[in-house]
Amino acid sequence: MCLQRAFQPPEVKHDRLMIVSIMGFVVNLVGIFAFQHGGAVHGHSHGGGGHGHSHGGHGHSHGGDGDHDGGGADQQILQGVLLHVMADTLGSVGVIISSFLIEQYGWMVADPICSICIAVLIAISVVPLLQTSVGVLMQRAPPSLDGQLDTCYQRVQQIEGVAGIKDPHFWTLCSNVYMGSLRLLVQADSDVFLLTEQARSVFTQVGVRQLIIQVDKAE
Numbered sequence: 001m002c003l004q005r006a007f008q009p010p011e012v013k014h015d016r017l018m019i020v021s022i023m024g025f026v027v028n029l030v031g032i033f034a035f036q037h038g039g040a041v042h043g044h045s046h047g048g049g050g051h052g053h054s055h056g057g058h059g060h061s062h063g064g065d066g067d068h069d070g071g072g073a074d075q076q077i078l079q080g081v082l083l084h085v086m087a088d089t090l091g092s093v094g095v096i097i098s099s100f101l102i103e104q105y106g107w108m109v110a111d112p113i114c115s116i117c118i119a120v121l122i123a124i125s126v127v128p129l130l131q132t133s134v135g136v137l138m139q140r141a142p143p144s145l146d147g148q149l150d151t152c153y154q155r156v157q158q159i160e161g162v163a164g165i166k167d168p169h170f171w172t173l174c175s176n177v178y179m180g181s182l183r184l185l186v187q188a189d190s191d192v193f194l195l196t197e198q199a200r201s202v203f204t205q206v207g208v209r210q211l212i213i214q215v216d217k218a219e
Helices: 002-007 017-038 071-105 110-137 148-157 192-204
Strands: 051-055 058-064 162-174 177-186 208-217
Touching: 017 071, 071 110, 110 162, 148 162, 148 192, 162 208, 177 192, 192 208
Parallel strands: 177 208
Antiparallel strands: 051 058, 058 208, 162 177
16 A cells, blocks of 8 residues: 555645644653653562472472562563554654655655655564564573573583483573473482482573473483
8 A cells, every 4th residue: 555655645635744743753752751661570479499299200390489570571561562652653753754745845755655664664673572472482492592501401410310311391481581391310219309409400590490300210
């Protein structure tokens, strides 16, 4: 539609358009100011640590720092809100520019050209948010942990009593909140609770918020 209007620009009634667009721009600036000063992120904690239980020759442990922090999810939501406000602000700027060009020079083509430019800028700004959201939905391994997980595996396997690691899987729950699960193969006479806590500590140091560990004893 914008391309069609660019080649065949319709007549735009610009009466009061400049005033209305300036008013809209001011309102959007107020919205951005309020967003930046009121978009604080809150979290809460219920304390406690990990817990585990075993059944026969194997067990599993659910651990974390006890925090239920909505900061990551809130960050994505606030980013989306900010992009929406910025899109409205860019729209107001585009209307101001096109109104001026139409009023002063009669350039009707300025309206569709400004609309196309604004659409392109908005599309480019949304790409990072889409990439992050797709990564979370697909439970991809966090890019920020690339190279660190291999080091963690090596450190865990060096713990006395650990015989190996199987089926490791790490993903992003929301922005900057990482989760994981793995199977820990331990020696039959080892202290399961101590080994799981030591293994969990290794991954906590690289930012893994919660780790589910299934313990299997070596035969």
